[in-house]
Amino acid sequence: MKTQEELVNEDDGGKNVLVKLNNNSEINNNNQINDSIEKNDSIEKKKKKKKLYELIELHNLVNALPYIDAYDNELKQEATKMIEEEMELMNKKKEIKDYLKQLPMPTCNYINNDKSIIRSELKRCEEKHKMNLLNFECYNIENDIIDSNKTYEEWIKTLKKHEIVLENVHNALINIELMNKYKDVIWSEHMKTFKHIDINLKNSIETVKENIDNINKKRKLHQLSYVNELNALQNEKNNYKKRNDVVMQEIKKLVSENMLTKYKQNII
Incomplete structure (x- = not known):
């Protein structure tokens, strides 16, 4: 047989277990609430990050601009x-x-x-x-001072400098002679290439314009193909509206007649 103290201890232990279970259930509920709050915050953040055009429904289906007659x-x-x-x-x-x-x-x-x-x-x-500029010092020999006290290395440098200038002057003379000899032919060929470039650019501009016109015509025809259907639907809508107006007027008449009959019955 168990004593009274043992029974009391068992009751206390059961109460402690119930308290622990209640605490665990409260913790789980709090965790679930926190998770739901975090999910809602993340959804709201995603919504906030959306751009203006993304807020429009079915924005992903729009992949081209429609044909516009006027605005x-x-x-x-x-x-x-x-x-x-x-x-x-x-x-x-x-x-x-x-x-x-x-x-x-x-x-x-x-x-x-x-x-x-x-x-x-x-x-x-x-x-x-x-940026380092071009060095033209090697071409400038006018300011060179011829000094007999120069060393051998300095004389070699001045000699190379004069050789470079002489070679450049010789090349310039050859270029001038060639230009005088072939300038007319070369200029005419040069102008021919520019004319070809001009013609090609004009042709490319015309092709682009034709493509734009064709795209606009296709869009226009595509929209006009639905004009008859839209007009029929618009007419049907107007007919339904007229019928609804007639029905509403008849309902109002019936309501007014009903009210009059009730009023007359009450008087009689």
């Missing part, structure tokens, strides 16, 4: 307002500056090469150094 000033003002709102939103989120941040860096063989001129020039631009 009024109200539509233009609304469009400019939407563009300004989108630009303000992009400026606030700094998406204009960091629009390439998510993309990986492009690989370029010229930049990765240590001996590349492009890499050295990019480095110079980053460090904001000025």
